[in-house]
Amino acid sequence: MRDFDLNSMFLFIVAGIIVVFVMAQSIFFLYKAWNRARELGMTGSILKRVARASAAFTVAPAIAIILGVITLSKFLGLPLPWLRLSILGALTYELPAATSAAAALGVSISEGVTDPQVYSTIAWVMTLGIMSGLIIITLFLKKIQEGIQSLKKRDTKWGDIFLNALFLGMISAFLGMIFADVTTGLEGWIPVFVMLISSLLMLVCGFFVQVLKVKWMEDYALPISMLGAMALSIPITKLLG
Amino acid sequence: MKSSYSEKIHVWGRIWCSLALVMFTLYPVAASIYYKAWPNGISLLKGLIGVAPIFWTVGAIEAFTFAPMLGSGGSYLGFVTGNLTNLKVPCALNAMEIAGVKPGTEEGELISTIAIAVSSIVTTLIIFLGVILLSQLQPILESELLAPAFDNILPALFGALAVVFISKNWKIAMAPLIFMLVLFISVPSLAGSVSVLVPVGAIIAIGAARILYNKGYL
Known part of the structure; x- marks a missing residue:
């Protein structure tokens, strides 16, 4: 069995691939919406204003999300919290999900996970526990x-x-x-x-x-x-x- | 022309979101295979029972409450990138306000999609930088001095948003606002379940709006 490391290069690469995928989706939708807006006669200057305003507004909440990554990283290392908070989740969900999985396994969340099985269980719970919104949107939007x-x-x-x-x-x-x-x-x-x-x-x-x-x-x-x-x-x- | 975008957005959205569901599952699968450590079924179930009933409900509620506000493109993207209540929804509302477009129209949908896409890209980049510079940032972000600022991010956000939206629709806002004030002051422990109360507020607001509308006050 491989030595388990919460911050292994392998986990960083997997998380990185998924983050890149989500980034690609954002760029795709941005491109499509921007072109359609231009077709409808909206001016480039209003669209740029919207983009600048959205970027400026995002900074403070995004920095607060980094705090969430720090909180979770003491227990789960960096790749998983980085991934979970860059996509789908929010700290209000991820923390209870990790805590619940840890409680089911009888481990404490105050120190880093050392057992790979504990880690994979937590990763599964965090992933499966929050999929309903995305599934409903995919099927019924x-x-x-x-x-x-x-x-x-x-x-x-x-x-x-x-x-x-x-x-x-x-x-x-x-x-x-x-x-x-x-x-x-x-x-x-x-x-x-x-x-x-x-x-x-x-x-x-x-x-x-x-x-x-x-x-x-x-x-x-x-x-x-x-x-x-x-x-x-x-x-x-x-x-x- | 119009139908082509609004039809295509659902095709694109379904493809991207289905792929996203697969990609999100990839992480636990990869970790389990790489470390040869699949979870034990009972522990997994126990862990899920602790979160799934609440968060599957919250997810479903969010889908039905936010989708009409965000429009199709915004929803397909927002539900993949997450952080809806604290970031994407206020961002989209603010953008539609700035552009002077209404939710539920094609222009509103496009502005909301652009806002959510930009917000997602900026969030991803900032978190990425945060992860790289973690050791330098950690002492600053976790300093006692800044703690109150981060503790109060939601009041700081919703105070400003409220002025804009309540001043324009104060008649509709009164009923849900009074209800929520009384509710939270009498049962403070509900603060942790605010997501579940969003649709309650929405139903009260819609009910009050319907009565006012029927009586000709709106």
Whole structure:
């Protein structure tokens, strides 16, 4: 039997191949959507703005994902967390999945895995435990989209309201979650203050864009508000924590 | 012309996603073969029982909630690249807002696909750099100074998003917002199950919107 190494070159290569595959898919869809948008008469400048804004917005959450890789790597080495967090998953799923598999095998997650069978079991659980979304999308997305289109055809205005209501439902759930700890005392209010600061920064950006006509800021309002609120969370936590 | 893209996107999407399912399974298969260490059936089942019932449900819910917002191309890509609630969905909503297009239209679908593709490429590159520079980055990212910033990434994200979307649709937002506030304040432990509550919020919002719409308030 080969010596087992959590960070072996072999595991890095396998993970790398899969990451390259996902990258290729992103490039393929980007290319197709970009061309189609141009065919429909959307200007290159608006598409470039969308691309720049999306890239700028992505930076902070992506760095937070690296933290997730670090957390998992103490237990699983680098290749598996690198792969899992570059594709499909999110730390909110991967950590419980790894913990559950470790518990089933009776191993601790506080130190690196040394037994290859434990490792392969965890890799299997992390892979199989989260496939439902992708399977449903692969098989039924066409049906879901046809449903939405027929809803819009029957009543366009209601179709738009329906889609708005969907994401307001999502935003409400996350806003509610921010208030989960307020009964624990002042410290529990920290996320609420951070949220309010982020909202306030967004309003300030809105003022710059709409009143002072600082047009470039429109594309970066979300990352500016987000990073500003994250930065200010540091003194707020010092003050209240 | 229109039908050709919207038909083809499903063919491309199904091929890429089927391949992705195979590719994702490749990792555990390769690790098991290379180290001659296949999992024991009972342990695998036990591990899966701990996560699959919850996460298969969450995955299904996400598919039905996010797919209409993201459009076809965005969904085929978003569900492969992951990190939907904390990254891809807000990114797509923000992009559609900037471009002034609506979800559910072909323009909306294209902008959402471009946003998700760019976001996925940038995320992959940043994580790749993070893995290469891990030893240098680890002390910075894990420093006590920065800890509150990363702990508060979701409030920082949703605070800004809320201003944009709630100010435009405050009538629809009131009911789900009040419901979620009361729910989370009364049962704080639900914070860990927020994904399961997304469709609950969506159903309340849709119900409230339908009533307001029928009464002519929207």
